[in-house]
Amino acid sequence: MLRLSCSAMAALAMTASLAPPADAQDLSGTLTIFSDMSNPAPRAVMEGMAERFDAMHPDLEVELTIIDREAYKTQIRNFLSANPPDVANWYAANRMAPYVGAGLFEDVSDLWAEPEISENLASTKSALTLDGKQWGVPYTYYQWGVYYREDIYEELGLDEPQDWAAFKSNCQAILDSGRKCFTIGTKFLWTAGGWFDYINLRTHGYDFHMQLTQGEVEWTDDRVRETFANWRELIDMGAYVDNHQSYSWQEALPFMVNGEAAAYLMGNFAAAPMREAGLGDDQLDFYQFPAINPDVELAEDAPTDTFHIPAGADNKEAAREFLRFVVSAENQTEINSGDALGQLPVNAQSSVDDDEMLKQGFEMLSSNSPGGIAQFFDRDAPAEMAAIAMEGFQEFMVFPDNLDDILGRLEQARQRIYQ
Amino acid sequence: MTTATLPDTHADRGPGWFRRNRRTLAPWLFLAPGVVFFLFYVVFPVFQSFQISFYRWDGLSDPQYVGLANYRELATDRAFEVSVWNNFKWLLLYLLAIPGGLFIALFLNQTVTGIRVYKSLFFFPFVISQVVVGLVFTWFYDPTFGLLNTMLQGIGFGPVNVLGDPTLATYGIIAAGLWPQVAYCMILFLTGLNAVDPEQVEAARLDGARGVRMLWYIILPQLRPATFIAFVVTIIGALRSFDLISIMTNGGPFGSTRVLSFYMFEKALSEYGFRMGYGAAIAVVLFLIMLCFIAYFLWSMWRQEQGR
Numbered sequence: 205m206l207r208l209s210c211s212a213m214a215a216l217a218m219t220a221s222l223a224p225p226a227d228a229q230d231l232s233g234t235l236t237i238f239s240d241m242s243n244p245a246p247r248a249v250m251e252g253m254a255e256r257f258d259a260m261h262p263d264l265e266v267e268l269t270i271i272d273r274e275a276y277k278t279q280i281r282n283f284l285s286a287n288p289p290d291v292a293n294w295y296a297a298n299r300m301a302p303y304v305g306a307g308l309f310e311d312v313s314d315l316w317a318e319p320e321i322s323e324n325l326a327s328t329k330s331a332l333t334l335d336g337k338q339w340g341v342p343y344t345y346y347q348w349g350v351y352y353r354e355d356i357y358e359e360l361g362l363d364e365p366q367d368w369a370a371f372k373s374n375c376q377a378i379l380d381s382g383r384k385c386f387t388i389g390t391k392f393l394w395t396a397g398g399w400f401d402y403i404n405l406r407t408h409g410y411d412f413h414m415q416l417t418q419g420e421v422e423w424t425d426d427r428v429r430e431t432f433a434n435w436r437e438l439i440d441m442g443a444y445v446d447n448h449q450s451y452s453w454q455e456a457l458p459f460m461v462n463g464e465a466a467a468y469l470m471g472n473f474a475a476a477p478m479r480e481a482g483l484g485d486d487q488l489d490f491y492q493f494p495a496i497n498p499d500v501e502l503a504e505d506a507p508t509d510t511f512h513i514p515a516g517a518d519n520k521e522a523a524r525e526f527l528r529f530v531v532s533a534e535n536q537t538e539i540n541s542g543d544a545l546g547q548l549p550v551n552a553q554s555s556v557d558d559d560e561m562l563k564q565g566f567e568m569l570s571s572n573s574p575g576g577i578a579q580f581f582d583r584d585a586p587a588e589m590a591a592i593a594m595e596g597f598q599e600f601m602v603f604p605d606n607l608d609d610i611l612g613r614l615e616q617a618r619q620r621i622y623q
Numbered sequence: 624m625t626t627a628t629l630p631d632t633h634a635d636r637g638p639g640w641f642r643r644n645r646r647t648l649a650p651w652l653f654l655a656p657g658v659v660f661f662l663f664y665v666v667f668p669v670f671q672s673f674q675i676s677f678y679r680w681d682g683l684s685d686p687q688y689v690g691l692a693n694y695r696e697l698a699t700d701r702a703f704e705v706s707v708w709n710n711f712k713w714l715l716l717y718l719l720a721i722p723g724g725l726f727i728a729l730f731l732n733q734t735v736t737g738i739r740v741y742k743s744l745f746f747f748p749f750v751i752s753q754v755v756v757g758l759v760f761t762w763f764y765d766p767t768f769g770l771l772n773t774m775l776q777g778i779g780f781g782p783v784n785v786l787g788d789p790t791l792a793t794y795g796i797i798a799a800g801l802w803p804q805v806a807y808c809m810i811l812f813l814t815g816l817n818a819v820d821p822e823q824v825e826a827a828r829l830d831g832a833r834g835v836r837m838l839w840y841i842i843l844p845q846l847r848p849a850t851f852i853a854f855v856v857t858i859i860g861a862l863r864s865f866d867l868i869s870i871m872t873n874g875g876p877f878g879s880t881r882v883l884s885f886y887m888f889e890k891a892l893s894e895y896g897f898r899m900g901y902g903a904a905i906a907v908v909l910f911l912i913m914l915c916f917i918a919y920f921l922w923s924m925w926r927q928e929q930g931r
Contacts, residue, residue: 274894277894278892278893278894281682281683284683285683302681302683302897303683305683305684306681306683306684307684308683391872391873391875392873393875446766446784447766447767447784447787449784449787449875449876449877450765450766450784450786450787450876582895587894587895587896587897588895588896588897588898590895591889591895591896595875595877595878596877598875598876598877599876599877602787602876602877613701620696
């Protein structure tokens, strides 16, 4: 818990000669923030933001409570209804749906109507929109893609693949050299969701993927089977490390670090542990998942983390001001820099950190993702559907012959969940 | 005593109601905290679970009455079926801890130098946390560098991914659970063996009983109380098998190692769970299964008390 003394911070603000916005003086009382940014780096970022916001508003006391990220996922259900803070962290897209549906999140469409936000945050607007209204603001997002061992590719004379044929022929060359193409750990299921997302997005495109995750397409549809047929080509080649169902995503990292597998389809958060494990810049690189169907526009997964105002908040005025502060270009540059979150800023006016992966990711998302930006399977689909489907994906990766059974099960679940 | 003294009773009528009844009240007063908490935290939630299981409720919005729909869905839910079967596998195989513990106890029930050290070594797995047991066995089973596969390869067998194979994973977890449970039963039997009457053993020996006959007719009947307790704790342990599953496989691969308690947690309380009603229906089924055993235990305890 961070509780800052108003007078001290006011003095600090004076000496730093910060010019607070015109309406800043009006904010008073306390602003309570519940945050799930509990890992060391995000925690420092969150504390820094609270401190700076407090300094900007002398009459306002900012109270910050940081809750363990995993525990937060279950606690949010209790505190939103019983003891709502003024600002709370959560995730975009369908993950918001239960709280929006229960009327626990405040409609912040008015913020999105302000030109400052509507123009600069346009890329993530759809992820925050449910029922035609916006329910929060994003503060960071990160790209997904293929992180690969540059040195192994060079040794085998391979290039970053641009299409599905090259993707598979690269993989065959890697297999022939006695390695696996991809490492993955599916013990906690969601990693398999990443593979499904990409193969489905590349086979049928963003709109179809959204229809499927929103329950408008049957899982037994032939188009879904095409996606799985493409996936199966990789599985039948033996592209994935063996026994991946026994590993978490972290436990699958050593295969890549030791050179037993050449690549990892992952979010950008995997780059840091790979570097810490000793992979240098000449060993580690990134490429966009290649096209499968050339007629389909490329679309990407870029999970977005968000801030929301609970409907029962006391100090909604201050909370709105905090949300404006969070998404401002200056703050976005600062909190997403390499020594802070090390992710991508959501504000188009802010600058991206000078990091090999972040720059490639930013370029990919801003100029080479015409199809759209998906959140991730377990955020786009309702939680229950996601859990059942990702279990099916894991089973498919181990026993691809069970596909009919799996799809039948998913279809049964779809009919019940979306009714 | 004459009637003349009676009219006076209103003036000093001796001990008050409270004092007169203190012999009956005292036990209730001492029991009260326990009873209140038991009613409030155990009995009341049991009935509340029954009630919630008739609703569709995500824990946030208003519950919606759906009658027996949750139970009808359970009947067609394959994941639920798998969980029930796994529960029975656990119940049956976990009972191996009783003979296992008995034989180790018999083996350790001798006076050799340093026997206390051996006893504590055998008891050790019960002392460490289930989470640690789970982690140790996960590494033991690890398909690439685990001790099990190194040993199997040593004698010429291929690698086995115990926890990654849906047909083996549950047995792998039960084996891990047996490790501490055998130790627990062992301690129960060791204390039981201390109470075995040496004169009866002497007499049996004079009559020519030895080996299995001695064990079956002389030792085991005297170990009945210990066996009963071992049975109770093992059954309860088997039905509570949650932490090992959560640590070792997280219910996977593809839900093949779930048991009812884990499935209930997943449906109602985990990251992807929002179905309080469905979770409550699973809990009710689990409760009914447990009730069979609890009723049996209570009945046999009551019988024992009667026999005394």
